[in-house]
Amino acid sequence: MKGGEYTCGSACQALVDRQESPAEQCPMRIRPLMVALFVLIGLSFWVQREPWQASQSSTDPGALVLPEFGSAACLSLQLSDGATQLVIQRESASEAQWFIEGEDLLRASEAHVQGALRALEGLRSRRRFESAGALDQYGFNDLSPRILWRFADGTQGGLQLGASSPTSGSRYVRGEGSKTIQLVAEDQLYPLLRDAIDYRDLSVLPVAPSSFVALTVVGPDELVLEFERNANGQMITKTQQSGSVESERSAPVETQAAAKLEDLLAQLVSMRGTRLGEESEGPLRPERAAWRVTLQRKGGGKAQLLFGGLDPEGGRYVRAVGDALPRGLGNEVLVVAADPVPSLVELAATRELEP
Known part of the structure; x- marks a missing residue:
C-alpha cells in the first residue's frame, strides 16, 4: 500500500471490497444452505414413505385384529415359519394342560402357551388397509410365519406375519386368506415368536x-x-x-x-x-x-x-x-x-x- 492506494492491483482491491461488503455476499452464502435443506427434507419424506400410502387406507387405532378369537375355546395352536412347525394342543376346553405333538406327546409350558393365547386375543391394530398390489411387497410369502388355531366347535382361523416396517416399530399382519393388511406393534407379537424349546415344560418332577x-x-x-x-x-x-x-x-x-x-x-x-x-x-x-x-x-x-x-x-x-x-x-x-x-x-x- 502506497499513499493510500494498493500496489497489488485490482486483485487486492477486489478482496477488500468483498470484506467490506458482507451484506452483498449473504445471498451467495445462503443459497447452498437452502439447497441442502431442501434435499434433506426430500430424503426424510422418501424414507418415511410407507407402501400403504399407495393403497386405500384408514386409521383405526386400537381396533382388535382378531375380534373373533377367544382363548378359552381354543384347543390347538400351530406355529410355523416355513421351515419348522410346532403344534400345541389340549384335549378339551376344560383341560388346563397343553401338550406338544411329536413322536411322543410332551408337556407344554402353560405360562408360555397362555401368553401366546393372550397375545392373539389382545392384538390391536395401528392401521389397516386393503392391498392394492402384490402381497409380497409387504413380506407375505410361503416362508412367512403363520399361526393357525382350532376352536372346540371345529372352526379354524389363522394369522400370517409379514415384514417389519422400517420406521414405525410395527409389522404387517393379515388374516389367513384375507387381503386386508394391518400394522401392529412388534412387541405385541413377541409371545408368538418364541423358540420351540421355550414352549416345552422343562419341569423335572412337577408333583406335590x-x-x-x-x-x-x-x-x-x-x-x-x-x-x-x-x-x-x-x-x-x-x-x-x-x-x-x-x-x-x-x-x-x-x-x-x-x-x-x-x-x-x-x-x-x-x-x-x-x-x-x-x-x-x-x-x-x-x-x-x-x-x-x-x-x-x-x-x-x-x-x-x-x-x-x-x-x-x-x-x-x-x-x-x-x-x-x-x-x-x-x-x-x-x-x-x-x-x-x-x-x-x-x-x-x-x-x-x-x-
Missing part, C-alpha cells in the same frame, strides 16, 4: 411333595438314606452304610433332619431345566450318577432322579426316569440352575443327629 410316601437317597461312598411316612404322617428314617453290621433301626426324624427333608422335597419338585443337555454330554445313566434319589408315590409307582456333574456354567445335570412321572415328561438330560446336591449333602449330615 405330599404325594410321596417314601424317599431313598444314594450318594458317594455307598451312602444310603431311607425315609418313609408312618400312618400319622410322620417321617421315619432308616439310615445305614451299605454292608454295615449295625442293625437297622427306625425312629422319628430329628427336628433339624425333618426340616431339611421337607426343604429337599420342595426343592426337588420345583426344579426346572434351563436347557436340554447337549448330545455330546451323553445320557445320564444310574451308574454314572453322582447322587440318586428314588421317590415312591401313594398307590405305587416310583420316580428316580439321577444327578450328574456340573456343566461349565455351574448348572447341575439331572434326569428323571420311572413309572410315576406325569404324562408328557421327556426323559432327556436337563440342566438345572438350582442345584439340590448341597441339600442332599446337608441331609446326609443328619445321620450324626440320630440317637
Whole structure:
C-alpha cells in the first residue's frame, strides 16, 4: 500500500471490497444452505414413505385384529415359519394342560402357551388397509410365519406375519386368506415368536411333595438314606452304610433332619431345566450318577432322579426316569440352575443327629 492506494492491483482491491461488503455476499452464502435443506427434507419424506400410502387406507387405532378369537375355546395352536412347525394342543376346553405333538406327546409350558393365547386375543391394530398390489411387497410369502388355531366347535382361523416396517416399530399382519393388511406393534407379537424349546415344560418332577410316601437317597461312598411316612404322617428314617453290621433301626426324624427333608422335597419338585443337555454330554445313566434319589408315590409307582456333574456354567445335570412321572415328561438330560446336591449333602449330615 502506497499513499493510500494498493500496489497489488485490482486483485487486492477486489478482496477488500468483498470484506467490506458482507451484506452483498449473504445471498451467495445462503443459497447452498437452502439447497441442502431442501434435499434433506426430500430424503426424510422418501424414507418415511410407507407402501400403504399407495393403497386405500384408514386409521383405526386400537381396533382388535382378531375380534373373533377367544382363548378359552381354543384347543390347538400351530406355529410355523416355513421351515419348522410346532403344534400345541389340549384335549378339551376344560383341560388346563397343553401338550406338544411329536413322536411322543410332551408337556407344554402353560405360562408360555397362555401368553401366546393372550397375545392373539389382545392384538390391536395401528392401521389397516386393503392391498392394492402384490402381497409380497409387504413380506407375505410361503416362508412367512403363520399361526393357525382350532376352536372346540371345529372352526379354524389363522394369522400370517409379514415384514417389519422400517420406521414405525410395527409389522404387517393379515388374516389367513384375507387381503386386508394391518400394522401392529412388534412387541405385541413377541409371545408368538418364541423358540420351540421355550414352549416345552422343562419341569423335572412337577408333583406335590405330599404325594410321596417314601424317599431313598444314594450318594458317594455307598451312602444310603431311607425315609418313609408312618400312618400319622410322620417321617421315619432308616439310615445305614451299605454292608454295615449295625442293625437297622427306625425312629422319628430329628427336628433339624425333618426340616431339611421337607426343604429337599420342595426343592426337588420345583426344579426346572434351563436347557436340554447337549448330545455330546451323553445320557445320564444310574451308574454314572453322582447322587440318586428314588421317590415312591401313594398307590405305587416310583420316580428316580439321577444327578450328574456340573456343566461349565455351574448348572447341575439331572434326569428323571420311572413309572410315576406325569404324562408328557421327556426323559432327556436337563440342566438345572438350582442345584439340590448341597441339600442332599446337608441331609446326609443328619445321620450324626440320630440317637
